[in-house]
Amino acid sequence: xxxxxxxxxxxxxxxxxxxxxxxxxxxxxxxxxxxxxxxxxxxxxxxxxxxxxxxxxxxxxxxxxxxxxxxxxxxxxxxxxxxxxxxxxxxxxxxxxxxxxxxxxxxxxxxxxxxxxxxxxxxxxxxxxxxxxxxxxxxxxxxxxxxxxxxxxxxxxxxxxxxxxxxxxxxxxxxxxxxxxxxxxxxxxxxxxxxxxxxxxxxxxxxxxxxxxxxxxxxxxxxxxxxxxxxxxxxxxxxxxxxxxxxxxxxxxxxxxxxxxxxxxxxxxxxxxxxxxxxxxxxxxxxxxxxxx
Amino acid sequence: xxxxxxxxxxxxxxxxxxxxxxxxxxxxxxxxxxxxxxxxxxxxxxxxxxxxxxxxxxxxxxxxxxxxxxxxxxxxxxxxxxxxxxxxxxxxxxxxxxxxxxxxxxxxxxxxxxxxxxxxxxxxxxxxxxxxxxxxxxxxxxxxxxxxxxxxxxxxxxxxxxxxxxxxxxxxxxxxxxxxxxxxxxxxxxxxxxxxxxxxxxxxxxxxxxxxxxxxxxxxxxxxxxxxxxxxxxxxxxxxxxxxxxxxxxxxxxxxxxxxxxxxxxxxxxxxxxxxxxxxxxxxxxxxxxxxxxxxxxxxxxxxxxxxxxxxxxxxxxxxxxxxxxxxxxxxxxxxxxxxxxxxxxxxxxxxxxxxxxxxxxxxxxxxxxxxxxxxxxxxxxxxxxxxxxxxxxxxxxxxxxxxxxxxxxxxxxxxxxxxxxxxxxxxxxxxxxxxxxxxxxxxxxxxxxxxxxxxx
Numbered sequence: 115x116x117x118x119x120x121x122x123x124x125x126x127x128x129x130x131x132x133x134x135x136x137x138x139x140x141x142x143x144x145x146x147x148x149x150x151x152x153x154x155x156x157x158x159x160x161x162x163x164x165x166x167x168x169x170x171x172x173x174x175x176x177x178x179x180x181x182x183x184x185x186x187x188x189x190x191x192x193x194x195x196x197x198x199x200x201x202x203x204x205x206x207x208x209x210x211x212x213x214x215x216x217x218x219x220x221x222x223x224x225x226x227x228x229x230x231x232x233x234x235x236x237x238x239x240x241x242x243x244x245x246x247x248x249x250x251x252x253x254x255x256x257x258x259x260x261x262x263x264x265x266x267x268x269x270x271x272x273x274x275x276x277x278x279x280x281x282x283x284x285x286x287x288x289x290x291x292x293x294x295x296x297x298x299x300x301x302x303x304x305x306x307x308x309x310x311x312x313x314x315x316x317x318x319x320x321x322x323x324x325x326x327x328x329x330x331x332x333x334x335x336x337x338x339x340x341x342x343x344x345x346x347x348x349x350x351x352x353x354x355x356x357x358x359x360x361x362x363x364x365x366x367x368x369x370x371x372x373x374x375x376x377x378x379x380x381x382x383x384x385x386x387x388x389x390x391x392x393x394x395x396x397x398x399x400x401x402x403x404x405x406x407x
Numbered sequence: 408x409x410x411x412x413x414x415x416x417x418x419x420x421x422x423x424x425x426x427x428x429x430x431x432x433x434x435x436x437x438x439x440x441x442x443x444x445x446x447x448x449x450x451x452x453x454x455x456x457x458x459x460x461x462x463x464x465x466x467x468x469x470x471x472x473x474x475x476x477x478x479x480x481x482x483x484x485x486x487x488x489x490x491x492x493x494x495x496x497x498x499x500x501x502x503x504x505x506x507x508x509x510x511x512x513x514x515x516x517x518x519x520x521x522x523x524x525x526x527x528x529x530x531x532x533x534x535x536x537x538x539x540x541x542x543x544x545x546x547x548x549x550x551x552x553x554x555x556x557x558x559x560x561x562x563x564x565x566x567x568x569x570x571x572x573x574x575x576x577x578x579x580x581x582x583x584x585x586x587x588x589x590x591x592x593x594x595x596x597x598x599x600x601x602x603x604x605x606x607x608x609x610x611x612x613x614x615x616x617x618x619x620x621x622x623x624x625x626x627x628x629x630x631x632x633x634x635x636x637x638x639x640x641x642x643x644x645x646x647x648x649x650x651x652x653x654x655x656x657x658x659x660x661x662x663x664x665x666x667x668x669x670x671x672x673x674x675x676x677x678x679x680x681x682x683x684x685x686x687x688x689x690x691x692x693x694x695x696x697x698x699x700x701x702x703x704x705x706x707x708x709x710x711x712x713x714x715x716x717x718x719x720x721x722x723x724x725x726x727x728x729x730x731x732x733x734x735x736x737x738x739x740x741x742x743x744x745x746x747x748x749x750x751x752x753x754x755x756x757x758x759x760x761x762x763x764x765x766x767x768x769x770x771x772x773x774x775x776x777x778x779x780x781x782x783x784x785x786x787x788x789x790x791x792x793x794x795x796x797x798x799x800x801x802x803x804x805x806x807x808x809x810x811x812x813x814x815x816x817x818x819x820x821x822x823x824x825x826x827x828x829x830x831x832x833x834x835x836x837x838x839x840x841x842x843x844x845x846x847x848x849x850x851x852x853x854x855x856x857x858x859x860x861x862x863x864x
Binding site: 234238259260261 | 618665669673829
């Protein structure tokens, strides 16, 4: 091995050690564990594919998955639209761009536990600020935190609080759209909507696609905020409408100590995410425009 | 934040396994007796000792730990602060290096005894000559699993009814009108106390506090959630269905679950504008510790305390508490046994009560007594140390608490205590949310609980 190669491996070793020890190793360990019955205290027993077949017939797992998919289907498009709107506003903000960029990003660095607690107050059906605002313009004021029908939309509202990351990605993409294309369209008589739809949108479509993929994966793994809002040490049990897949997985692992079953649930989620991402990649070939294509 | 489930689960599992390999919360260097040998509970009390689940933060804890240090000067005691953490405890036991003693809720003790994570304390009781008859019968029943005692109980928290005297007066009622044993009358009173403005609730009449007090209501109807040995669930019994149907109707009469819970979430429960001061509640059954909260933040709140009763008119309450236990593999069982004995002794409780009373007087708060689960200690505390505060509502509440101590039901020790509790909690919630009738919900809960108990055998 050449000295340069050895040096390269030396510099890479902190990451490699971390990857093998803290990512690859545990991932492989959960795969093995998913075929076993392990409750921390008793000895591990090999159960074959029983954990997987149990998961497929577990009504709580089904409910958790349905809640998670519903949330993802609602949150991902709304988050992209909200972030795109904010990015467009930011793009035309002039000299105050920096200030607004910071303000929009601040919620992203707010601890999720604090966000969960904050939104429990904001979303309260009787005293929350959100319903006060809705009521002021004569809109319906649902019980966001206690009515099973409104719990997931309430969680979506909470999640939209943190669209700052996507906003900045789209803002950066907007800045990269060549000005001469828009100017040429303007000269040709295209209105604002046509310039946006036919020039801006295709040019930023790779960034939108990236955001859709990343947000979808994150939505399918939603945990901390929901756990804080509904699953902490409260006297009232959490509503099933708030049971998300990773919350259920966590309960199985660290409350029920069904480690093998939880490992199987985590691998099933991994497969679901892989499948969803594969579909998104396939669809993207027709919708995403890469410069140089 | 979102977690990458596969990685995180793996990391946590790996950490758990690593902790199992590298050591838990215990200490290698304990010296007394063979590790985990129950027979060693009568050995010399010296060497290192660790605890898990207990925090020395108030005068009651400080005074009793001081008693232990005074009694056993050769003991190197390390109290690891923090609440009982099941994951931490089980990992430590699995690693073979658990704490010397563990402090845990009595309701969970049966599950760990069934898993073999705790040592029976018969030798400890014999070696330390502990008189178990001094402890409340209900508390002892909670720490007894399969005929053997696995814990030394401490603290006894009971439930009583707290009523808003201003609301009662406004409705032309008196405290005597809240008769928990007469469910029809209670419904009528609840409706009289209920207040709403437009679509918003302004005052809940009577809050039955379900799901958490469902076992108490079931007992009031003459039933029980679990058999005394914790091996059989009775969640679909006629009494349980009657209790859920009735308490559900109370919630419905107070605006229905969604509005009811939404309104309850707006209360400043621990603040000086709590639901009694703000006139947001007529009455509810509540844990006794809430009296200390009221004494601290709003001693003049318009509160009247009443005993809970069953449908026959007999006094009834639901008690919870803690216990000291010795884990399997304890590095110093003799010290753990002596520690638990001293911490729960009458003398230690007297010292603790004196220290607590002095502390409350210093801070200007009322001392409402200490309920220890040790009957002898309770008697002496209320005969020798406790003095009425002069605040009628609180003094009256202490009298009610005294009357309830020996009328308690408890969660029986069960190999699947957590699963059974989850089954009935979920059932009550399904009924509250209107997903199932009480019968359907409790039928499902019965099946879940029965399966969980069978799996835990």
